Amino acid sequence: MRMKQTRRNPLAFIDTLPNPKLFRMGALITAAIVLLVLIGLVWMPYEPTAMSADQMQGISASHLLGTDKMGRDILSRVMYGSRITLVVALGTMVIGAGLGVLIGAATGFYGGMADEIVMRIMDGLFAFPNVLLALVVVSLLGSSTVHMIWALGIAFIPSFTRVVRSEYIRCKHLDYVKNARLQGASDARVIFVHILPNVSGVLLSNLMIGFNNAVLAEAGLSFLGIGSQPPYASLGQMISDAQAYFFEVPTAVLGPGLVIVLLVLSFSLMGEGLRSAAKELD
Amino acid sequence: MASLTFAASPTPLLEIRDLHLEFHDHDRPEVAVEDFNLTVEAGEIVGIVGESGSGKSMTAMAIAGLLNRHALERSGHIFFDGVDLLHCDRATLRRYQGNDIAIIFQEPMTSLDPLQRIGRQVEEALRIHHRELSADARYDIALRAMEAAGLSDVERVYRMYPHELSGGMRQRVMIAAATISRPKILIADEPTTALDVTIQAQIIALLREINAEHGTAIIFISHDLSLVRQLCHRVVVMKEGRIVETNTAREVLLHPREDYTKMLIDAIPRVEL
Numbered sequence: 001m002r003m004k005q006t007r008r009n010p011l012a013f014i015d016t017l018p019n020p021k022l023f024r025m026g027a028l029i030t031a032a033i034v035l036l037v038l039i040g041l042v043w044m045p046y047e048p049t050a051m052s053a054d055q056m057q058g059i060s061a062s063h064l065l066g067t068d069k070m071g072r073d074i075l076s077r078v079m080y081g082s083r084i085t086l087v088v089a090l091g092t093m094v095i096g097a098g099l100g101v102l103i104g105a106a107t108g109f110y111g112g113m114a115d116e117i118v119m120r121i122m123d124g125l126f127a128f129p130n131v132l133l134a135l136v137v138v139s140l141l142g143s144s145t146v147h148m149i150w151a152l153g154i155a156f157i158p159s160f161t162r163v164v165r166s167e168y169i170r171c172k173h174l175d176y177v178k179n180a181r182l183q184g185a186s187d188a189r190v191i192f193v194h195i196l197p198n199v200s201g202v203l204l205s206n207l208m209i210g211f212n213n214a215v216l217a218e219a220g221l222s223f224l225g226i227g228s229q230p231p232y233a234s235l236g237q238m239i240s241d242a243q244a245y246f247f248e249v250p251t252a253v254l255g256p257g258l259v260i261v262l263l264v265l266s267f268s269l270m271g272e273g274l275r276s277a278a279k280e281l282d
Numbered sequence: 283m284a285s286l287t288f289a290a291s292p293t294p295l296l297e298i299r300d301l302h303l304e305f306h307d308h309d310r311p312e313v314a315v316e317d318f319n320l321t322v323e324a325g326e327i328v329g330i331v332g333e334s335g336s337g338k339s340m341t342a343m344a345i346a347g348l349l350n351r352h353a354l355e356r357s358g359h360i361f362f363d364g365v366d367l368l369h370c371d372r373a374t375l376r377r378y379q380g381n382d383i384a385i386i387f388q389e390p391m392t393s394l395d396p397l398q399r400i401g402r403q404v405e406e407a408l409r410i411h412h413r414e415l416s417a418d419a420r421y422d423i424a425l426r427a428m429e430a431a432g433l434s435d436v437e438r439v440y441r442m443y444p445h446e447l448s449g450g451m452r453q454r455v456m457i458a459a460a461t462i463s464r465p466k467i468l469i470a471d472e473p474t475t476a477l478d479v480t481i482q483a484q485i486i487a488l489l490r491e492i493n494a495e496h497g498t499a500i501i502f503i504s505h506d507l508s509l510v511r512q513l514c515h516r517v518v519v520m521k522e523g524r525i526v527e528t529n530t531a532r533e534v535l536l537h538p539r540e541d542y543t544k545m546l547i548d549a550i551p552r553v554e555l
Binding site: 174175176178179180181182183184185186189194197198 | 346347348376377378379380381384385387389392393394395396397398406407410411456459
């Protein structure tokens with residue numbers, strides 16, 4: 001009979017990282033923000049779009065982060081805005097990394113003329129600043145959260161394609177990959193079963209960096225007024241609105257700003273932990 | 283053993299006819315293998331010897347079907363089971379690779395995927411060619427193949443990663459993986475070069491055992507004539523892409539006809555006391 005594998009603590013891998021402290025810190029902050037968003041799904045102190053007569057209030061027991069110019073509760077808006085930011089960043093990663101991995105794997109593995117053509121298109125795409133590219137897409141399709149996810153996702157494809165492609169070029173000549181082909185493995189099997197796991201270290205740390213860039217890009221775009229539209233909150237848009245009365249109600253800027261900073265910081269910390277682990281493997 | 287000869291059958295297991303391989307990735311084409319003819323009967327052990335760069339590994343790669351198809355010009359035929367492996371399409375080739383034709387390499391250190399457990403890698407050929415097998419059936423077959431390859435404590439080794447094994451054990455894992463689907467022909471490309479002498483002898487003994495038990499034909503590629511003498515029935519001596527001499531192992535070693543062969547024999551290290 002097959003021996004049952006002993007169950008291990010799923011978090012035990014953290015201790016094997018060269019710098020578990022960094023990773024743990026990052027994971028903790030991320031968990032806190034995700035918790036905030038999850039709570040926001042079932043309960044928020046106020047409706048994030050509900051206006052009231054209590055305008056521009058400071059911190060109080062009834063409004064933990066105060067209220068903005070229209071009397072909306074800032075904490076509720078931060079909870080809602082964080083949700084939008086997370087969804088946009090995750091969606092961007094799914095599209096950007098998903099397509100980037102597929103394209104990078106195919107071009108790196110097969111090479112040849114198609115590889116050249118695709119990579120020159122990628123270089124072209126790469127030459128545009130992400131924000132500019134997203135601006136074009138959104139102005140063509142109209143401003144909405146879904147369009148913004150697509151716009152950013154497409155803008156993020158080249159960076160993933162490049163990394164994954166170079167890893168596949170490196171890996172496809174390795175002995176164990178050759179060996180897999182000699183055992184009759186199909187190309188798809190070689191690409192996904194044999195090479196992809198060996199690329200995952202590099203891919204993961206790139207995902208962390210990409211996620212950060214996506215968070216910043218989303219905030220930047222909504223600061224410029226693109227993306228999810230008022231009255232619905234998004235972090236960048238809140239900062240943009242509140243900068244006019246920053247000195248009266250600083251929490252209106254600092255609240256959403258802090259969430260953005262913490263999100264980026266936490267993913268940087270985790271990425272740093274993972275990247276040095278990937279280096280260790282080489 | 284060495285006097286054992288195989289009668290030429292009307293349909294040999296493997297027939298290589300006028301194999302010609304030429305690199306075209308530089309300005310001038312370079313010939314890697316030229317006018318190579320060889321037949322291998324079922325159950326036969328054929329040695330291919332020659333110095334580095336004599337084209338022996340290229341020949342093995344051609345049989346195994348792992349030649350980069352762009353920068354290489356190929357002509358001739360490699361018939362296996364009535365199919366020309368050199369010119370058939372990929373899907374046909376894949377049906378034979380790992381199932382009827384298996385290969386083990388020189389470098390057991392890099393031939394295993396560092397991120398996959400040993401068991402999974404031993405089972406790989408079954409996962410590809412025998413998809414009807416259940417996970418439990420695969421597990422049983424894998425354990426038996428690993429035991430047959432001389433590994434002990436196989437249930438534990440099954441769950442280990444390559445970095446936890448020694449070079450000799452890894453080569454045994456490679457052999458288990460290569461023989462798990464009972465191939466008709468096993469190509470061993472310098473399988474002992476990276477190993478120390480005592481392990482070498484064990485691996486040679488293991489190859490002989492596989493040959494005797496299952497009638498697996500073996501093409502044994504080496505630069506080491508003393509190993510070839512211990513294992514092979516017949517020897518092909520290659521130099522600069524051509525066959526210079528072919529005969530039974532005994533004849534080649536006792537009565538070499540070519541100067542090049544004599545030179546190779548003289549290169550066998552002897553312990554002088």
